[in-house]
Amino acid sequence: MHFAALHTPSQIQLNKHGNLKHFLTIEGLSKQTLTKILDTAQSFFNDQNQLITNNMLEGRTVMNLFFENSTRTRTTFEAAAKRLSANVLNIDIARSSTSKGETLRDTLWNLEAMATDIFVVRHSSSGAAHFIAKDICPNVAIINAGDGRHAHPTQAMLDMLTIRRETKKNFEEMSIAIIGDIKHSRVARSDVAALQTLGCKDIRVIAPNTLLPYGFEEYGPEVRLFNNMEAGIQDCDVIITLRIQNERIDSPALASQAEFYRMYGLNQERLAMAKPDCIVMHPGPMNRGVEIDSSVADGPQAVILNQVTNGIAVRMAVLALAMQGQLEEQGLIEAIAG
Numbered sequence: 001m002h003f004a005a006l007h008t009p010s011q012i013q014l015n016k017h018g019n020l021k022h023f024l025t026i027e028g029l030s031k032q033t034l035t036k037i038l039d040t041a042q043s044f045f046n047d048q049n050q051l052i053t054n055n056m057l058e059g060r061t062v063m064n065l066f067f068e069n070s071t072r073t074r075t076t077f078e079a080a081a082k083r084l085s086a087n088v089l090n091i092d093i094a095r096s097s098t099s100k101g102e103t104l105r106d107t108l109w110n111l112e113a114m115a116t117d118i119f120v121v122r123h124s125s126s127g128a129a130h131f132i133a134k135d136i137c138p139n140v141a142i143i144n145a146g147d148g149r150h151a152h153p154t155q156a157m158l159d160m161l162t163i164r165r166e167t168k169k170n171f172e173e174m175s176i177a178i179i180g181d182i183k184h185s186r187v188a189r190s191d192v193a194a195l196q197t198l199g200c201k202d203i204r205v206i207a208p209n210t211l212l213p214y215g216f217e218e219y220g221p222e223v224r225l226f227n228n229m230e231a232g233i234q235d236c237d238v239i240i241t242l243r244i245q246n247e248r249i250d251s252p253a254l255a256s257q258a259e260f261y262r263m264y265g266l267n268q269e270r271l272a273m274a275k276p277d278c279i280v281m282h283p284g285p286m287n288r289g290v291e292i293d294s295s296v297a298d299g300p301q302a303v304i305l306n307q308v309t310n311g312i313a314v315r316m317a318v319l320a321l322a323m324q325g326q327l328e329e330q331g332l333i334e335a336i337a338g
């Protein structure tokens with residue numbers, strides 16, 4: 001079974017013309033939609049591979065609502081919105097009226113009344129962005145910047161853009177390994193869904209059994225499990241290492257950082273088992289010496305900083321497309337095909 005088929009396709013995120021009006025999850029979206037996001041993101045690079053600035057969101061207001069801490073995601077969303085000439089407001093949730101007893105619904109309705117066009121939402125509860133888009137603010141473009149263990153769709157799309165830009169290979173032809181804490185990782189879930197949708201036939205998930213989610217066997221024939229890292233990364237084109245979440249260290253799921261590094265840390269010797277042109281990725285923040293050795297993270301095959309730059313382009317694309325989809329839905333502009 002295709003990973004995306006395990007979840008009800010979120011038609012909430014598409015308008016009546018089939019275009020994005022929210023961006024909540026990879027699951028349920030077509031290859032055409034994901035490719036459109038990637039193509040749009042690519043269009044924000046000039047011939048010198050530098051990010052451009054334009055006025056696609058001029059006069060629009062983007063609010064960043066981060067109920068969880070974030071550095072890269074919040075900052076790159078802010079940079080993306082500003083490159084599109086939007087007004088950007090970062091709401092300090094800890095000091096907002098929710099701390100005085102106001103409900104989330106009332107807080108969001110008040111923020112919507114301030115002529116907000118887009119909410120970028122990160123929340124610790126799975127499904128939070130979906131709930132806001134469906135039941136609270138359907139006429140505001142909702143972008144999911146990470147919800148619990150469920151999804152991190154813009155991270156997945158920046159990973160796909162990085163793979164496309166750095167390997168110059170078709171997804172159908174590549175072997176891609178994802179290593180680490182799969183069980184607690186919304187990045188892993190979204191990456192697997194995106195890779196399957198884009199046609200990747202060889203996705204290798206490498207982790208101890210204690211860090212694998214339940215129901216793994218239902219992910220589909222494209223996804224294979226390896227407990228042995230050396231076997232899993234053999235002849236790979238792409239290796240994605242995931243953060244070992246320190247809050248889970250010393251729990252029954254993970255004996256110690258040193259033990260994890262011994263079994264699953266990506267070092268030069270293990271990297272040599274992959275293809276010579278294999279690229280190394282990490283969503284950040286990195287635990288050097290736990291999931292990845294510094295010699296690899298800072299080495300010539302690592303594209304970790306490129307991921308950050310690509311993240312701005314992808315977030316520009318998602319903001320622009322969702323705003324366009326909302327305007328189409330409300331009959332304010334003509335639907336643009338494709």
